[in-house]
Amino acid sequence: MNAQSTQFKVYTLELTNEGYDHIDIKEQSGAYYSLIEASNLNIPKMRNKVLKHQPFDLELIWTGQFKDLPGSLSDVLYYPPLDLLALSDNKLVYVSSSRDAVSEERGTLLNWFDNSTGEVKRVEKYSHPDDDLWTCFGSILRPDSATLLLPGLLGSENTFLLYCVDTSGQVLWTKQHELDVFGFLQITLDMKVMPDSSIIVLITSGTTFDKKTYLLRLDSMGNFISFNETPFKGSGQALALHPSGNLVFLCMPDLNSTGPTCTRVVMVDPVSLDSIWSREFWHWEPPYICKGLSTASLQSLSVQENGNILVGVESGRKYFLVEYTAEGIELWRRVIDVKHYIDSLNYSSPIFGHSIRTSDGGILLGGVFQVKAENPVDYAYRVFLLKLDSVGCLVPGCDKTIITSTEAEEVRLENGCWKLTPNPAGAWVQVMIDQTCPRAHLVDRVVIYDHLGKIIRIASGQPGQDQYMLDTSLLPSGNYVVQLLAGPVILGAKTLIIAN
Structure with missing residues (x-):
């Protein structure tokens, strides 16, 4: 070993x-x-x-x-x-x-x-x-x-x-x-x-x-x-x-x-x-x-x-x-x-x-x-x-692969560093992260919120993971928010449309 x-x-x-x-x-x-x-x-x-x-x-x-x-x-x-x-x-x-x-x-x-x-x-x-x-x-x-x-x-x-x-x-x-x-x-x-x-x-x-x-x-x-x-x-x-x-x-x-x-x-x-x-x-x-x-x-x-x-x-x-x-x-x-x-x-x-x-x-x-x-x-x-x-x-x-909540205020990924596909989504949504971007390797969770701010889906992975799949088949149609997280820190947020 x-x-x-x-x-x-x-x-x-x-x-x-x-x-x-x-x-x-x-x-x-x-x-x-x-x-x-x-x-x-x-x-x-x-x-x-x-x-x-x-x-x-x-x-x-x-x-x-x-x-x-x-x-x-x-x-x-x-x-x-x-x-x-x-x-x-x-x-x-x-x-x-x-x-x-x-x-x-x-x-x-x-x-x-x-x-x-x-x-x-x-x-x-x-x-x-x-x-x-x-x-x-x-x-x-x-x-x-x-x-x-x-x-x-x-x-x-x-x-x-x-x-x-x-x-x-x-x-x-x-x-x-x-x-x-x-x-x-x-x-x-x-x-x-x-x-x-x-x-x-x-x-x-x-x-x-x-x-x-x-x-x-x-x-x-x-x-x-x-x-x-x-x-x-x-x-x-x-x-x-x-x-x-x-x-x-x-x-x-x-x-x-x-x-x-x-x-x-x-x-x-x-x-x-x-x-x-x-x-x-x-x-x-x-x-x-x-x-x-x-x-x-x-x-x-x-x-x-x-x-x-x-x-x-x-x-x-x-x-x-x-x-x-x-x-x-x-x-x-x-x-x-x-x-x-x-x-x-x-x-x-x-x-x-x-x-x-x-x-x-x-x-x-x-x-x-x-x-x-x-x-x-x-x-x-x-x-x-x-x-x-x-x-x-x-x-x-x-x-070094995690950000604590006491660190820098602005650590978000640029929008071009990650995408949701498909969007609008049906049964599934895939989150793809470009690991060549700064701080992209720190992401360890992807969370979906509804319009009331309630967490309704979460996928956890390892730092450095470049893809996450989330099941959205049971979600009613509407607008949702997807966040990328590194520990307690939000690295990115985008709107997701569900069309079921």
Whole structure:
């Protein structure tokens, strides 16, 4: 590989015939830990693994593997792990949902790793005496680093359950709250501890094609304070606390949307839930809005000490990173595509996982390649880690291919540097960009607005792409505006006539 390989690593894991779901990544004391899970439930013993990497060159230090509950009379089938928690006393805790192979009882399984050796020190299971306990995403370590909060749902009713466990595995208290929600509670949730030690839980409920998002407030002992529906459409995927004291939400669209919809990043007042600002992160248009939608494990939302907000979402085998200021101003947008790395390596398209901002200011992104095989039912997987710089560049200097909103006021392309064809358009319109023109190589998106200024079509690409195709077959006849964008900056605008 070329010089870029200094920032690009591939690790081989023998996960033959075991599907893959996601990678979680955490940093502790400068080292990185990645969580690999096999998601084929037909395998009696799923081989979920945890890896420890060197802090700088990302070389592998050790590989640890999940274990069943010791002394169990029947096998415990553990579903894909949900959360990774790094404790201060040289321990790592991996939270997964489990099911007993004989009784089929569901519960929460904890694997406690020694982060210096990768050895599993102990395994514990928590269950409910009267019902199945469905473990949820969103387990957290409290700020005191002495207790863990483990969320779950009871299987037969819309009841939220919360365990508080100390670092020895002792259950300190358990609280459950029956919630009046639309449809059924989803295991996708997020949870945070507020500065006053109260607990807030972002909860999604609904059906396959319709979702609502709620905010549950509990005191420090898990007692009920309030439960409110949020004003956001779709399902809440991630929640973060901002240094300003406000809350930041990442919301995904409903699957049954009949018009263009989008993933939104929203900052709200923590008490009233009034929106302070809202930004469209990524657009989905029918019938493509299901493409790339995935569990919360593939959505990343993090707030930095300076108040900036980093958001990452996988879509179409690419990873989209955007950073906003505390005021919601888009600083940069990056499309991470590693296809050119895998064409000659006999890999198929990648699946991306979590991304985190690292202590050195960079960004670490995990994922997996499926290795092509002659036998279509035979699979192997190669896990990869990408170390990006502070503005999401895989290759040094890629920041030169984007304009930030704080740069020159007048950077537009000349009209002769790009054209719309056909215009008037029917089913499709093609945008052609002359890459010999100054700044033409910076364009990474083309957007169509209606006469009310609403975005109705969007096509994203890579800087340097000279053609974009947009589907206009369902648009009513009329005049529209087409804009060329480089990150948040408008590089050009023209009128498009639709004649359908």
